[in-house]
Amino acid sequence: MKKMKGNRLSSIVLHNLLIAVLAFIWLIPIVWLVCTSFSSYSGMNTSTFFPKEWSVIHYIKLFQPDTVAQFPQWFMNTFIIACVTCVISTAFVLMVAYAMSVMRFKARKPLMNFFVILNLFPGMLAMIAVYFTLKSFNLTNSYAGLIMVYSGSAGLGYLIAKGFFDTVPRALCEAARIDGCSEARIFAQIVIPMSRPIIVYTVISSFLVPWMDFVYAKMILNAGISEKYTVAIGLYKMLDKSLINNYFTMFCAGGVLVSIPISILFMIMQKFYVEGITGGAVKG
Template sequence: MTTKRILLYAALAAGAFISVFPYLLVVLTAFKTKAQLNSTEPWLPGVPPTLDNLGRLLGGDFPQYILNTVIMTVLLTLGQLVFTTFAAYAFARLRFRGRDVLFWLYMATMMVPSAVTMIPLFLIMRELDLVNTWYGLLAPYILGTPYGIFLMRQFFKGLPAGLEEAARIDGAGPLTVLVRILLPLCRPALGTLTIITVISSWNSFLWPLIITSGDATKVVTVAIAALKVGIGVDYNLMMAGGLIALAPMVAVFVFFQKYIVRSVVLTGLK
Protein backbone atom coordinates (compact mmCIF):
# COMPACT_ATOMS: atom_id res chain seq x y z
CA MET A 1 0.00 0.00 0.00
CA THR A 2 1.47 3.30 -1.06
CA THR A 3 1.85 6.34 1.18
CA LYS A 4 -0.68 8.25 -0.89
CA ARG A 5 -3.29 5.54 -0.40
CA ILE A 6 -2.59 5.40 3.35
CA LEU A 7 -3.05 9.16 3.63
CA LEU A 8 -6.26 8.95 1.61
CA TYR A 9 -7.74 6.29 3.86
CA ALA A 10 -6.63 8.20 6.95
CA ALA A 11 -8.36 11.35 5.68
CA LEU A 12 -11.52 9.39 4.86
CA ALA A 13 -11.49 7.75 8.29
CA ALA A 14 -11.05 11.13 9.99
CA GLY A 15 -13.90 12.62 7.97
CA ALA A 16 -16.16 9.65 8.79
CA PHE A 17 -15.35 9.95 12.49
CA ILE A 18 -16.10 13.67 12.53
CA SER A 19 -19.42 13.02 10.78
CA VAL A 20 -20.46 10.18 13.09
CA PHE A 21 -19.19 11.63 16.39
CA PRO A 22 -22.20 13.94 17.08
CA TYR A 23 -24.58 11.01 16.62
CA LEU A 24 -22.43 8.92 18.96
CA LEU A 25 -22.77 11.63 21.61
CA VAL A 26 -26.55 11.56 21.17
CA VAL A 27 -26.64 7.80 21.78
CA LEU A 28 -24.26 7.88 24.75
CA THR A 29 -26.02 10.81 26.45
CA ALA A 30 -29.46 9.26 25.96
CA PHE A 31 -28.41 6.27 28.09
CA LYS A 32 -26.80 8.28 30.91
CA THR A 33 -28.24 9.58 34.15
CA LYS A 34 -27.73 13.19 35.17
CA ALA A 35 -25.05 12.11 37.61
CA GLN A 36 -23.22 10.14 34.93
CA LEU A 37 -23.46 13.07 32.52
CA ASN A 38 -21.69 15.32 35.01
CA SER A 39 -19.13 12.75 36.18
CA THR A 40 -18.00 11.15 32.90
CA GLU A 41 -16.51 12.49 29.69
CA PRO A 42 -19.10 13.08 26.95
CA TRP A 43 -17.54 10.46 24.66
CA LEU A 44 -17.56 7.73 27.32
CA PRO A 45 -20.62 5.56 28.03
CA GLY A 46 -22.42 5.64 31.34
CA VAL A 47 -21.94 2.54 33.49
CA PRO A 48 -24.43 1.07 33.96
CA PRO A 49 -26.55 2.47 31.09
CA THR A 50 -30.09 3.50 31.91
CA LEU A 51 -33.37 3.41 30.01
CA ASP A 52 -35.07 5.93 32.31
CA ASN A 53 -34.79 8.78 29.80
CA LEU A 54 -36.46 6.79 27.04
CA GLY A 55 -39.08 5.54 29.51
CA ARG A 56 -39.93 9.07 30.63
CA LEU A 57 -40.48 10.17 27.04
CA LEU A 58 -42.35 7.13 25.78
CA GLY A 59 -44.51 7.09 28.90
CA GLY A 60 -45.82 10.58 28.16
CA ASP A 61 -47.14 12.28 25.05
CA PHE A 62 -44.07 11.63 22.91
CA PRO A 63 -45.59 8.60 21.09
CA GLN A 64 -48.41 10.91 19.93
CA TYR A 65 -45.84 13.34 18.54
CA ILE A 66 -44.12 10.49 16.72
CA LEU A 67 -47.46 9.44 15.21
CA ASN A 68 -48.14 13.04 14.16
CA THR A 69 -44.75 13.18 12.45
CA VAL A 70 -45.37 9.90 10.64
CA ILE A 71 -48.77 11.11 9.42
CA MET A 72 -47.30 14.43 8.25
CA THR A 73 -44.41 12.70 6.48
CA VAL A 74 -46.65 10.18 4.71
CA LEU A 75 -49.18 12.79 3.56
CA LEU A 76 -46.51 15.22 2.36
CA THR A 77 -44.68 12.46 0.50
CA LEU A 78 -47.82 11.22 -1.23
CA GLY A 79 -48.85 14.76 -2.12
CA GLN A 80 -45.41 15.58 -3.46
CA LEU A 81 -45.31 12.46 -5.61
CA VAL A 82 -48.77 12.99 -7.10
CA PHE A 83 -48.88 16.74 -7.68
CA THR A 84 -45.20 17.10 -8.55
CA THR A 85 -45.49 14.38 -11.18
CA PHE A 86 -48.51 15.99 -12.83
CA ALA A 87 -46.95 19.46 -12.81
CA ALA A 88 -43.63 18.18 -14.14
CA TYR A 89 -45.37 16.27 -16.93
CA ALA A 90 -47.28 19.39 -17.93
CA PHE A 91 -44.11 21.48 -18.05
CA ALA A 92 -42.15 18.81 -19.90
CA ARG A 93 -44.63 17.39 -22.44
CA LEU A 94 -47.73 19.57 -22.79
CA ARG A 95 -47.65 22.68 -24.94
CA PHE A 96 -49.45 25.82 -23.82
CA ARG A 97 -48.83 29.53 -24.05
CA GLY A 98 -46.37 30.86 -21.46
CA ARG A 99 -45.27 27.40 -20.35
CA ASP A 100 -41.53 28.12 -20.19
CA VAL A 101 -41.97 31.58 -18.68
CA LEU A 102 -44.24 30.18 -15.98
CA PHE A 103 -41.84 27.34 -15.27
CA TRP A 104 -38.78 29.56 -14.85
CA LEU A 105 -40.72 32.06 -12.74
CA TYR A 106 -41.67 29.18 -10.48
CA MET A 107 -38.07 27.97 -10.40
CA ALA A 108 -36.94 31.47 -9.39
CA THR A 109 -38.68 30.94 -6.06
CA MET A 110 -35.91 28.45 -5.19
CA MET A 111 -33.59 31.42 -4.67
CA VAL A 112 -35.84 32.82 -1.93
CA PRO A 113 -34.94 31.45 1.55
CA SER A 114 -37.84 29.55 3.06
CA ALA A 115 -37.60 31.61 6.25
CA VAL A 116 -38.55 34.72 4.26
CA THR A 117 -41.94 33.26 3.34
CA MET A 118 -42.85 32.01 6.81
CA ILE A 119 -44.54 35.21 8.01
CA PRO A 120 -46.62 35.71 4.82
CA LEU A 121 -47.64 32.05 4.92
CA PHE A 122 -48.64 32.33 8.55
CA LEU A 123 -50.73 35.44 7.85
CA ILE A 124 -52.49 33.63 5.00
CA MET A 125 -53.22 30.62 7.22
CA ARG A 126 -54.49 32.90 9.98
CA GLU A 127 -56.90 34.62 7.61
CA LEU A 128 -58.13 31.20 6.47
CA ASP A 129 -58.48 30.10 10.11
CA LEU A 130 -56.05 27.22 9.56
CA VAL A 131 -53.60 27.95 12.38
CA ASN A 132 -52.96 24.90 14.58
CA THR A 133 -54.70 22.57 12.14
CA TRP A 134 -53.52 19.76 9.91
CA TYR A 135 -54.61 21.75 6.86
CA GLY A 136 -52.36 24.65 7.82
CA LEU A 137 -49.46 22.32 8.58
CA LEU A 138 -49.65 20.51 5.23
CA ALA A 139 -50.99 23.08 2.77
CA PRO A 140 -47.79 25.00 1.89
CA TYR A 141 -45.84 21.89 0.85
CA ILE A 142 -48.25 19.12 -0.09
CA LEU A 143 -48.82 20.44 -3.63
CA GLY A 144 -45.20 20.14 -4.67
CA THR A 145 -41.93 22.04 -4.42
CA PRO A 146 -39.88 23.80 -7.13
CA TYR A 147 -36.99 21.39 -6.73
CA GLY A 148 -39.20 18.31 -7.04
CA ILE A 149 -40.92 19.66 -10.14
CA PHE A 150 -37.57 20.58 -11.69
CA LEU A 151 -36.16 17.11 -11.00
CA MET A 152 -39.15 15.29 -12.48
CA ARG A 153 -39.40 17.67 -15.45
CA GLN A 154 -35.77 17.07 -16.38
CA PHE A 155 -36.28 13.33 -16.12
CA PHE A 156 -39.39 13.47 -18.32
CA LYS A 157 -37.51 15.51 -20.91
CA GLY A 158 -34.78 12.87 -20.98
CA LEU A 159 -37.19 10.09 -21.95
CA PRO A 160 -37.53 9.26 -25.67
CA ALA A 161 -40.38 11.18 -27.27
CA GLY A 162 -41.05 8.22 -29.59
CA LEU A 163 -42.62 6.24 -26.74
CA GLU A 164 -45.23 8.90 -26.15
CA GLU A 165 -45.86 9.40 -29.87
CA ALA A 166 -46.40 5.68 -30.41
CA ALA A 167 -48.89 5.58 -27.54
CA ARG A 168 -50.78 8.57 -28.94
CA ILE A 169 -51.01 6.88 -32.35
CA ASP A 170 -52.63 3.92 -30.57
CA GLY A 171 -55.24 6.28 -29.12
CA ALA A 172 -53.81 6.88 -25.64
CA GLY A 173 -54.58 10.21 -23.98
CA PRO A 174 -52.18 12.31 -21.85
CA LEU A 175 -53.23 10.64 -18.59
CA THR A 176 -52.81 7.14 -20.03
CA VAL A 177 -49.42 8.05 -21.46
CA LEU A 178 -48.28 9.39 -18.11
CA VAL A 179 -49.56 6.56 -15.93
CA ARG A 180 -48.92 3.55 -18.18
CA ILE A 181 -45.94 4.60 -20.29
CA LEU A 182 -43.82 7.24 -18.56
CA LEU A 183 -44.25 6.59 -14.84
CA PRO A 184 -42.86 3.02 -14.95
CA LEU A 185 -39.71 4.51 -16.51
CA CYS A 186 -39.48 7.19 -13.79
CA ARG A 187 -38.86 4.92 -10.83
CA PRO A 188 -35.32 6.25 -10.19
CA ALA A 189 -36.56 9.84 -10.16
CA LEU A 190 -39.59 8.94 -8.05
CA GLY A 191 -37.34 7.10 -5.60
CA THR A 192 -35.10 10.14 -5.38
CA LEU A 193 -38.03 12.46 -4.76
CA THR A 194 -39.46 10.09 -2.14
CA ILE A 195 -36.20 9.92 -0.18
CA ILE A 196 -35.69 13.68 -0.29
CA THR A 197 -39.28 14.37 0.77
CA VAL A 198 -39.28 11.84 3.60
CA ILE A 199 -36.08 13.20 5.10
CA SER A 200 -37.02 16.87 4.73
CA SER A 201 -40.55 16.29 6.09
CA TRP A 202 -39.38 14.26 9.07
CA ASN A 203 -36.78 16.91 9.97
CA SER A 204 -39.08 19.89 9.33
CA PHE A 205 -39.01 22.29 12.28
CA LEU A 206 -39.58 25.96 11.54
CA TRP A 207 -42.99 25.77 9.85
CA PRO A 208 -44.47 23.27 12.36
CA LEU A 209 -43.13 25.46 15.17
CA ILE A 210 -44.88 28.53 13.77
CA ILE A 211 -48.19 27.05 12.65
CA THR A 212 -48.91 24.56 15.47
CA SER A 213 -49.31 25.04 19.19
CA GLY A 214 -51.33 22.09 20.47
CA ASP A 215 -50.43 18.46 21.12
CA ALA A 216 -52.82 17.24 18.41
CA THR A 217 -50.54 18.56 15.65
CA LYS A 218 -47.16 18.80 17.40
CA VAL A 219 -44.33 16.93 15.65
CA VAL A 220 -41.16 15.37 17.02
CA THR A 221 -38.77 18.21 16.21
CA VAL A 222 -40.98 20.78 17.95
CA ALA A 223 -41.50 18.43 20.90
CA ILE A 224 -37.74 18.02 21.36
CA ALA A 225 -37.23 21.79 21.27
CA ALA A 226 -40.02 22.16 23.84
CA LEU A 227 -38.03 20.01 26.29
CA LYS A 228 -35.75 23.02 26.81
CA VAL A 229 -37.93 24.88 29.27
CA GLY A 230 -37.31 26.69 32.53
CA ILE A 231 -33.89 27.66 33.81
CA GLY A 232 -32.03 24.41 33.25
CA VAL A 233 -31.83 22.05 30.32
CA ASP A 234 -32.34 18.30 30.69
CA TYR A 235 -29.76 17.19 28.14
CA ASN A 236 -30.36 13.52 28.87
CA LEU A 237 -34.04 13.86 28.01
CA MET A 238 -33.33 15.95 24.91
CA MET A 239 -30.78 13.44 23.64
CA ALA A 240 -33.24 10.61 24.28
CA GLY A 241 -35.76 12.48 22.14
CA GLY A 242 -33.08 13.04 19.51
CA LEU A 243 -32.29 9.32 19.52
CA ILE A 244 -35.96 8.42 19.00
CA ALA A 245 -36.22 10.94 16.16
CA LEU A 246 -32.97 9.73 14.62
CA ALA A 247 -33.85 6.02 14.64
CA PRO A 248 -36.31 6.10 11.68
CA MET A 249 -33.82 8.01 9.52
CA VAL A 250 -31.12 5.45 10.33
CA ALA A 251 -33.56 2.70 9.35
CA VAL A 252 -34.30 4.48 6.07
CA PHE A 253 -30.56 4.67 5.36
CA VAL A 254 -29.89 1.02 6.26
CA PHE A 255 -32.73 -0.43 4.19
CA PHE A 256 -32.65 1.99 1.26
CA GLN A 257 -28.96 2.88 1.00
CA LYS A 258 -28.82 1.49 -2.55
CA TYR A 259 -31.57 3.86 -3.61
CA ILE A 260 -30.02 6.74 -1.65
CA VAL A 261 -26.74 6.30 -3.55
CA ARG A 262 -28.69 6.12 -6.80
CA SER A 263 -30.60 9.27 -5.84
CA VAL A 264 -27.34 11.13 -5.18
CA VAL A 265 -26.04 10.12 -8.59
CA LEU A 266 -29.31 11.07 -10.26
CA THR A 267 -29.57 14.47 -8.58
CA GLY A 268 -25.94 15.14 -9.43
CA LEU A 269 -26.54 14.35 -13.09
CA LYS A 270 -29.71 16.41 -13.27
Protein backbone atom coordinates in the same frame (compact mmCIF):
# COMPACT_ATOMS: atom_id res chain seq x y z
CA MET B 1 5.58 4.75 -14.88
CA LYS B 2 6.35 3.66 -11.31
CA LYS B 3 6.57 7.29 -10.25
CA MET B 4 3.12 7.99 -11.75
CA LYS B 5 1.65 4.96 -9.95
CA GLY B 6 3.28 6.10 -6.71
CA ASN B 7 1.84 9.62 -7.09
CA ARG B 8 -1.59 8.20 -7.86
CA LEU B 9 -1.45 5.91 -4.82
CA SER B 10 -0.38 8.79 -2.59
CA SER B 11 -3.24 10.91 -3.92
CA ILE B 12 -5.77 8.14 -3.21
CA VAL B 13 -4.41 7.62 0.30
CA LEU B 14 -4.56 11.36 1.06
CA HIS B 15 -8.11 11.64 -0.27
CA ASN B 16 -9.27 8.66 1.76
CA LEU B 17 -7.49 9.97 4.85
CA LEU B 18 -9.18 13.36 4.46
CA ILE B 19 -12.59 11.71 4.05
CA ALA B 20 -11.95 9.56 7.14
CA VAL B 21 -11.01 12.62 9.23
CA LEU B 22 -14.10 14.54 8.05
CA ALA B 23 -16.33 11.51 8.73
CA PHE B 24 -14.85 11.19 12.23
CA ILE B 25 -15.54 14.86 12.98
CA TRP B 26 -19.07 14.55 11.58
CA LEU B 27 -19.81 11.45 13.68
CA ILE B 28 -18.60 12.88 17.01
CA PRO B 29 -21.88 14.70 17.94
CA ILE B 30 -23.97 11.73 16.76
CA VAL B 31 -21.97 9.28 18.88
CA TRP B 32 -22.19 11.66 21.84
CA LEU B 33 -25.98 11.93 21.43
CA VAL B 34 -26.38 8.14 21.34
CA CYS B 35 -24.07 7.60 24.31
CA THR B 36 -25.77 10.32 26.36
CA SER B 37 -29.18 8.79 25.65
CA PHE B 38 -28.03 5.66 27.52
CA SER B 39 -26.84 7.62 30.54
CA SER B 40 -28.51 7.06 33.89
CA TYR B 41 -28.12 10.79 34.61
CA SER B 42 -31.18 12.90 33.72
CA GLY B 43 -29.57 16.28 33.09
CA MET B 44 -26.77 17.51 30.86
CA ASN B 45 -23.36 16.14 31.82
CA THR B 46 -20.44 17.51 29.80
CA SER B 47 -17.68 16.43 32.19
CA THR B 48 -17.20 13.10 30.35
CA PHE B 49 -17.85 12.00 26.78
CA PHE B 50 -19.09 8.53 27.77
CA PRO B 51 -21.55 8.07 30.66
CA LYS B 52 -20.22 6.74 33.94
CA GLU B 53 -23.39 4.70 34.42
CA TRP B 54 -25.37 3.21 31.53
CA SER B 55 -29.13 2.73 31.50
CA VAL B 56 -32.14 2.42 29.18
CA ILE B 57 -34.48 4.05 31.69
CA HIS B 58 -34.95 7.20 29.59
CA TYR B 59 -36.07 5.18 26.56
CA ILE B 60 -38.64 3.50 28.80
CA LYS B 61 -39.78 6.87 30.19
CA LEU B 62 -40.39 8.17 26.66
CA PHE B 63 -43.18 5.61 26.29
CA GLN B 64 -44.63 6.44 29.71
CA PRO B 65 -46.08 9.89 28.86
CA ASP B 66 -46.28 12.56 31.54
CA THR B 67 -47.45 16.18 31.46
CA VAL B 68 -44.26 17.27 29.66
CA ALA B 69 -43.09 14.35 27.53
CA GLN B 70 -45.79 12.81 25.31
CA PHE B 71 -43.46 11.22 22.80
CA PRO B 72 -45.82 8.53 21.37
CA GLN B 73 -48.43 11.19 20.55
CA TRP B 74 -45.81 13.53 19.06
CA PHE B 75 -44.38 10.70 16.99
CA MET B 76 -47.81 9.74 15.63
CA ASN B 77 -48.66 13.39 14.83
CA THR B 78 -45.41 13.80 12.90
CA PHE B 79 -45.82 10.48 11.11
CA ILE B 80 -49.34 11.34 9.90
CA ILE B 81 -48.28 14.82 8.73
CA ALA B 82 -45.20 13.40 6.98
CA CYS B 83 -47.17 10.64 5.21
CA VAL B 84 -49.91 12.96 3.92
CA THR B 85 -47.35 15.57 2.87
CA CYS B 86 -45.27 12.88 1.17
CA VAL B 87 -48.19 11.70 -0.99
CA ILE B 88 -49.26 15.22 -2.03
CA SER B 89 -45.74 16.55 -2.60
CA THR B 90 -44.66 13.50 -4.59
CA ALA B 91 -47.69 13.85 -6.86
CA PHE B 92 -46.98 17.57 -7.39
CA VAL B 93 -43.29 17.05 -8.14
CA LEU B 94 -43.84 14.20 -10.60
CA MET B 95 -46.66 15.96 -12.45
CA VAL B 96 -44.73 19.22 -12.80
CA ALA B 97 -41.58 17.35 -13.86
CA TYR B 98 -43.52 15.38 -16.49
CA ALA B 99 -45.15 18.53 -17.86
CA MET B 100 -41.81 20.35 -18.14
CA SER B 101 -40.01 17.36 -19.63
CA VAL B 102 -42.48 15.84 -22.08
CA MET B 103 -45.10 18.43 -22.92
CA ARG B 104 -44.41 21.47 -25.10
CA PHE B 105 -46.26 24.77 -24.64
CA LYS B 106 -45.44 28.46 -25.13
CA ALA B 107 -44.77 29.41 -21.51
CA ARG B 108 -42.68 26.32 -20.75
CA LYS B 109 -39.20 27.89 -20.72
CA PRO B 110 -40.25 31.15 -19.00
CA LEU B 111 -41.98 29.10 -16.30
CA MET B 112 -38.89 26.93 -15.82
CA ASN B 113 -36.71 30.01 -15.47
CA PHE B 114 -39.20 31.58 -13.07
CA PHE B 115 -39.25 28.45 -10.89
CA VAL B 116 -35.44 28.39 -10.75
CA ILE B 117 -35.39 32.05 -9.69
CA LEU B 118 -38.01 31.39 -6.98
CA ASN B 119 -35.87 28.56 -5.60
CA LEU B 120 -33.00 30.98 -5.12
CA PHE B 121 -34.91 32.71 -2.32
CA PRO B 122 -34.99 31.02 1.10
CA GLY B 123 -38.43 29.81 2.13
CA MET B 124 -38.03 31.61 5.46
CA LEU B 125 -38.58 34.95 3.67
CA ALA B 126 -42.23 34.05 3.20
CA MET B 127 -42.85 32.92 6.78
CA ILE B 128 -44.75 35.99 7.96
CA ALA B 129 -46.88 36.17 4.82
CA VAL B 130 -47.63 32.44 5.06
CA TYR B 131 -48.61 32.74 8.71
CA PHE B 132 -51.04 35.63 8.21
CA THR B 133 -52.53 33.95 5.13
CA LEU B 134 -53.22 30.80 7.16
CA LYS B 135 -54.54 32.87 10.05
CA SER B 136 -57.03 34.67 7.81
CA PHE B 137 -58.49 31.25 6.87
CA ASN B 138 -58.33 29.90 10.45
CA LEU B 139 -55.75 27.31 9.46
CA THR B 140 -53.18 28.08 12.16
CA ASN B 141 -52.86 25.45 14.90
CA SER B 142 -54.11 22.84 12.45
CA TYR B 143 -52.40 19.97 10.69
CA ALA B 144 -54.21 20.91 7.47
CA GLY B 145 -52.47 24.30 7.40
CA LEU B 146 -49.10 22.70 8.14
CA ILE B 147 -49.56 20.12 5.37
CA MET B 148 -50.55 22.87 2.92
CA VAL B 149 -47.39 24.81 3.74
CA TYR B 150 -45.17 21.76 3.25
CA SER B 151 -46.90 20.65 0.04
CA GLY B 152 -47.77 23.96 -1.60
CA SER B 153 -44.37 24.71 -3.10
CA ALA B 154 -43.28 21.10 -3.59
CA GLY B 155 -43.66 21.38 -7.37
CA LEU B 156 -40.77 23.86 -7.48
CA GLY B 157 -38.41 20.99 -6.70
CA TYR B 158 -39.10 19.31 -10.02
CA LEU B 159 -35.65 19.68 -11.63
CA ILE B 160 -34.12 16.33 -10.65
CA ALA B 161 -37.30 14.44 -11.57
CA LYS B 162 -37.40 16.32 -14.88
CA GLY B 163 -33.82 15.28 -15.59
CA PHE B 164 -34.83 11.66 -15.05
CA PHE B 165 -37.94 11.96 -17.24
CA ASP B 166 -35.73 13.42 -19.98
CA THR B 167 -34.06 9.99 -20.23
CA VAL B 168 -37.35 8.16 -20.90
CA PRO B 169 -37.48 7.24 -24.65
CA ARG B 170 -39.75 9.67 -26.47
CA ALA B 171 -40.67 6.96 -28.99
CA LEU B 172 -42.76 5.21 -26.33
CA CYS B 173 -44.77 8.35 -25.59
CA GLU B 174 -45.26 9.12 -29.29
CA ALA B 175 -46.40 5.56 -30.00
CA ALA B 176 -48.91 5.82 -27.15
CA ARG B 177 -50.25 9.12 -28.51
CA ILE B 178 -50.69 7.55 -31.95
CA ASP B 179 -52.69 4.76 -30.30
CA GLY B 180 -54.97 7.40 -28.78
CA CYS B 181 -53.64 7.57 -25.23
CA SER B 182 -54.15 10.78 -23.29
CA GLU B 183 -51.28 12.52 -21.51
CA ALA B 184 -52.65 11.34 -18.17
CA ARG B 185 -52.63 7.73 -19.33
CA ILE B 186 -49.14 8.02 -20.79
CA PHE B 187 -47.94 9.49 -17.51
CA ALA B 188 -49.63 6.89 -15.31
CA GLN B 189 -49.16 3.73 -17.37
CA ILE B 190 -45.92 4.28 -19.28
CA VAL B 191 -43.68 6.90 -17.65
CA ILE B 192 -44.37 6.19 -13.97
CA PRO B 193 -43.74 2.40 -14.13
CA MET B 194 -40.35 3.14 -15.73
CA SER B 195 -39.41 5.73 -13.10
CA ARG B 196 -39.15 3.78 -9.85
CA PRO B 197 -35.75 5.27 -8.85
CA ILE B 198 -36.90 8.88 -9.14
CA ILE B 199 -40.18 8.06 -7.37
CA VAL B 200 -38.23 6.59 -4.44
CA TYR B 201 -35.97 9.65 -4.37
CA THR B 202 -38.96 12.01 -4.43
CA VAL B 203 -40.83 10.05 -1.74
CA ILE B 204 -37.88 10.07 0.66
CA SER B 205 -37.15 13.76 0.02
CA SER B 206 -40.81 14.69 0.50
CA PHE B 207 -41.04 12.65 3.70
CA LEU B 208 -37.91 14.20 5.20
CA VAL B 209 -39.17 17.79 5.01
CA PRO B 210 -42.03 17.52 7.57
CA TRP B 211 -40.23 14.81 9.54
CA MET B 212 -37.31 17.09 10.40
CA ASP B 213 -38.85 20.56 10.22
CA PHE B 214 -39.05 22.72 13.33
CA VAL B 215 -39.41 26.32 12.14
CA TYR B 216 -42.71 26.15 10.25
CA ALA B 217 -44.19 23.64 12.70
CA LYS B 218 -43.37 25.91 15.63
CA MET B 219 -44.78 28.95 13.82
CA ILE B 220 -48.09 27.33 12.84
CA LEU B 221 -48.75 25.08 15.86
CA ASN B 222 -48.29 27.90 18.36
CA ALA B 223 -51.26 27.40 20.70
CA GLY B 224 -49.13 25.58 23.28
CA ILE B 225 -51.27 22.42 23.21
CA SER B 226 -48.79 19.66 23.97
CA GLU B 227 -50.92 16.89 22.43
CA LYS B 228 -50.76 18.60 19.02
CA TYR B 229 -46.97 19.04 18.92
CA THR B 230 -44.77 17.40 16.35
CA VAL B 231 -41.67 15.54 17.54
CA ALA B 232 -39.40 18.51 16.77
CA ILE B 233 -41.48 20.94 18.88
CA GLY B 234 -41.94 18.46 21.70
CA LEU B 235 -38.25 17.64 21.97
CA TYR B 236 -37.40 21.34 21.83
CA LYS B 237 -39.71 22.00 24.78
CA MET B 238 -37.65 19.56 26.85
CA LEU B 239 -34.71 21.97 26.55
CA ASP B 240 -36.52 24.69 28.46
CA LYS B 241 -34.46 26.06 31.37
CA SER B 242 -36.92 24.72 33.90
CA LEU B 243 -36.96 21.23 32.36
CA ILE B 244 -33.52 20.55 30.94
CA ASN B 245 -32.09 19.16 34.19
CA ASN B 246 -34.76 16.47 34.26
CA TYR B 247 -35.37 15.84 30.57
CA PHE B 248 -32.10 16.33 28.67
CA THR B 249 -31.19 12.63 28.51
CA MET B 250 -34.78 11.86 27.49
CA PHE B 251 -34.39 14.49 24.76
CA CYS B 252 -31.31 12.62 23.48
CA ALA B 253 -33.20 9.31 23.56
CA GLY B 254 -36.04 10.88 21.57
CA GLY B 255 -33.56 12.20 19.02
CA VAL B 256 -32.16 8.70 18.53
CA LEU B 257 -35.62 7.15 18.13
CA VAL B 258 -36.70 9.78 15.59
CA SER B 259 -33.67 9.00 13.41
CA ILE B 260 -34.32 5.25 13.30
CA PRO B 261 -37.35 5.06 10.90
CA ILE B 262 -35.85 7.35 8.28
CA SER B 263 -32.47 5.60 8.56
CA ILE B 264 -34.08 2.21 7.94
CA LEU B 265 -36.11 3.60 5.03
CA PHE B 266 -32.99 5.14 3.50
CA MET B 267 -30.93 1.94 3.84
CA ILE B 268 -33.68 -0.15 2.24
CA MET B 269 -34.19 2.30 -0.62
CA GLN B 270 -30.56 3.45 -0.99
CA LYS B 271 -30.04 1.76 -4.36
CA PHE B 272 -33.06 3.45 -5.94
CA TYR B 273 -32.32 6.73 -4.14
CA VAL B 274 -28.84 6.93 -5.69
CA GLU B 275 -30.16 5.86 -9.11
CA GLY B 276 -32.77 8.61 -8.91
CA ILE B 277 -30.17 11.29 -8.15
CA THR B 278 -27.71 10.14 -10.82
CA GLY B 279 -30.42 9.57 -13.39
CA GLY B 280 -31.92 13.00 -12.73
CA ALA B 281 -28.51 14.67 -13.05
CA VAL B 282 -27.86 13.38 -16.57
CA LYS B 283 -29.94 16.03 -18.30
CA GLY B 284 -31.39 19.35 -17.19
